[in-house]
Amino acid sequence: xxxxxxxxxxxxxxxxxxxxxxxxxxxxxxxxxxxxxxxxxxxxxxxxxxxxxxxxxxxxxxxxxxxxxxxxxxxxxxxxxxxxxxxxxxxxxxxxxxxxxxxxxxxxxxxxxxxxxxxxxxxxxxxxxxxxxxxxxxxxxxxxxxxxxxxxxxxxxxxxxxxxxxxxxxxxxxxxxxxxxxxxxxxxxxxxxxxxxxxxxxxxxxxxxxxxxxxxxxxxxxxxxxxx
Amino acid sequence: xxxxxxxxxxxxxxxxxxxxxxxxxxxxxxxxxxxxxxxxxxxxxxxxxxxxxxxxxxxxxxxxxxxxxxxxxxxxxxxxxxxxxxxxxxxxxxxxxxxxxxxxxxxxxxxxxxxxxxxxxxxxxxxxxxxxxxxxxxxxxxxxxxxxxxxxxxxxxxxxxxxxxxxxxxxxxxxxxxxxxxxxxxxxxxxxxxxxxxxxxxxxxxxxxxxxxxxxxxxxxxxxxxxx
DNA sequence: GCAAAATGATAGTAACACTATTACATTTGC
DNA sequence: GCAAATGTAATAGTGTTACTATCATTTTGC
Numbered sequence: 001x002x003x004x005x006x007x008x009x010x011x012x013x014x015x016x017x018x019x020x021x022x023x024x025x026x027x028x029x030x031x032x033x034x035x036x037x038x039x040x041x042x043x044x045x046x047x048x049x050x051x052x053x054x055x056x057x058x059x060x061x062x063x064x065x066x067x068x069x070x071x072x073x074x075x076x077x078x079x080x081x082x083x084x085x086x087x088x089x090x091x092x093x094x095x096x097x098x099x100x101x102x103x104x105x106x107x108x109x110x111x112x113x114x115x116x117x118x119x120x121x122x123x124x125x126x127x128x129x130x131x132x133x134x135x136x137x138x139x140x141x142x143x144x145x146x147x148x149x150x151x152x153x154x155x156x157x158x159x160x161x162x163x164x165x166x167x168x169x170x171x172x173x174x175x176x177x178x179x180x181x182x183x184x185x186x187x188x189x190x191x192x193x194x195x196x197x198x199x200x201x202x203x204x205x206x207x208x209x210x211x212x213x214x215x216x217x218x219x220x221x222x223x224x225x226x227x228x
Numbered sequence: 229x230x231x232x233x234x235x236x237x238x239x240x241x242x243x244x245x246x247x248x249x250x251x252x253x254x255x256x257x258x259x260x261x262x263x264x265x266x267x268x269x270x271x272x273x274x275x276x277x278x279x280x281x282x283x284x285x286x287x288x289x290x291x292x293x294x295x296x297x298x299x300x301x302x303x304x305x306x307x308x309x310x311x312x313x314x315x316x317x318x319x320x321x322x323x324x325x326x327x328x329x330x331x332x333x334x335x336x337x338x339x340x341x342x343x344x345x346x347x348x349x350x351x352x353x354x355x356x357x358x359x360x361x362x363x364x365x366x367x368x369x370x371x372x373x374x375x376x377x378x379x380x381x382x383x384x385x386x387x388x389x390x391x392x393x394x395x396x397x398x399x400x401x402x403x404x405x406x407x408x409x410x411x412x413x414x415x416x417x418x419x420x421x422x423x424x425x426x427x428x429x430x431x432x433x434x435x436x437x438x439x440x441x442x443x444x445x446x447x448x449x450x451x452x453x454x455x456x
Numbered sequence: 457g458c459a460a461a462a463t464g465a466t467a468g469t470a471a472c473a474c475t476a477t478t479a480c481a482t483t484t485g486c
Numbered sequence: 487g488c489a490a491a492t493g494t495a496a497t498a499g500t501g502t503t504a505c506t507a508t509c510a511t512t513t514t515g516c
Contacts, residue, residue, distance in 0.1 A: 042370035142270035
């Protein structure tokens with residue numbers, strides 16, 4: 001259990017925080033408080049003042065952990081990618097068929113998230129909502145090249161790389177493995193967001209999870225895998 | 229020519245502005261100035277003060293046209309969708325084959341934008357960059373439901389609807405037409421952004437435009453259209 | 457039990473979003 | 487051609503936010 005925690009945490013780039021939030025109970029309260037508050041009021045309205053009030057601390061203290069709210073969001077997003085990477089790992093280990101492994105990975109990254117209960121300071125369901133609504137703001141900004149140089153997006157890249165490698169196992173000549181995988185990941189977020197707020201941009205199916213269904217079908221057709 | 233201009237402008241919801249920027253030269257200067265400045269410094273650093281300095285006006289004057297920078301970005305995004313809708317219309321009119329029409333639409337929405345020169349106050353290339361980098365911020369926020377009620381996303385929905393209808397012409401039983409189209413639109417933006425800033429998340433091909441190529445292939449495989 | 461580190465309390469600065477007011481210039485209706 | 491309407495500019499001001507600095511107090515490691 002502890003290994004998993006340090007495994008996920010170790011993938012988080014040290015430059016994203018000023019002081020590692022996992023080294024203190026206050027740090028963990030910052031994380032859980034942020035996840036709750038930001039999922040409630042959104043990134044734009046979220047401030048360190050509101051957060052410090054919510055967790056009974058002070059603004060200045062939070063600035064000791066994170067330079068600004070952008071990096072705090074980046075931290076949470078990195079954590080999410082590492083967690084997802086681990087989830088994909090568990091869902092593919094000991095499976096021989098690359099087709100089946102890829103399907104499991106696609107389900108893992110497109111299915112609705114449920115509570116994990118392994119990390120008491122992380123509410124995965126709310127974190128998933130934050131990632132769906134806010135995560136593009138982490139990289140779709142002028143800071144992206146600097147943050148990329150600092151290695152902030154490594155866990156995301158590793159996740160895409162791992163899935164792309166399975167794609168290449170299925171078809172070594174396939175030209176767009178990374179493109180396909182990142183389209184599925186980002187697309188799944190978009191579709192979940194549209195389903196909730198802009199339903200005319202998507203197709204919702206009351207029974208079953210049409211989002212996972214759609215992306216599995218899309219990838220299978222693209223790679224000409226027989227639909228089971 | 230003028231008809232096209234009013235056609236595109238008429239699709240822009242009146243609630244998004246306080247005073248129609250197309251009714252004065254200053255209004256048009258606001259639009260062109262915003263497109264230049266925002267594509268240079270990004271949405272976060274963009275302020276009405278900087279804009280007014282750039283176009284030799286004052287902050288207060290700009291507030292007479294737009295309530296805030298969020299609505300100004302929304303205006304530009306709406307304009308972009310209307311323009312793209314018009315482009316798709318021109319590229320599909322008088323073509324019988326729905327397969328060919330769909331292919332043209334996908335090219336239109338995924339290809340790199342070139343200068344149109346029909347609108348002297350709009351630099352389509354820079355506007356496209358803004359849409360790629362910033363447009364998700366228009367709807368991925370807490371205001372989304374209110375703005376949606378006010379009809380801000382109608383031109384986007386119409387674009388998706390028009391393309392989805394072609395998909396249904398090809399396969400009336402296809403279950404996810406809107407999902408497929410909105411995945412292509414958003415996906416194309418993501419891939420262009422990744423290609424420039426996070427190349428490890430995509431696959432770039434020096435010759436040719438692999439992004440259009442990828443999405444055409446994806447849709448054809450999904451709808452089981454024979455690759456030409 | 458003491459030194460070092462973490463936290464809290466408080467204050468302050470600069471920038472920004474946004475509003476209000478007034479004055480003056482330009483256009484338009486008739 | 488003149489009054490009314492509209493457009494533009496200049497200025498000031500408010501409240502909020504991002505962020506820093508300082509110092510007192512508490513907690514922790516050894």
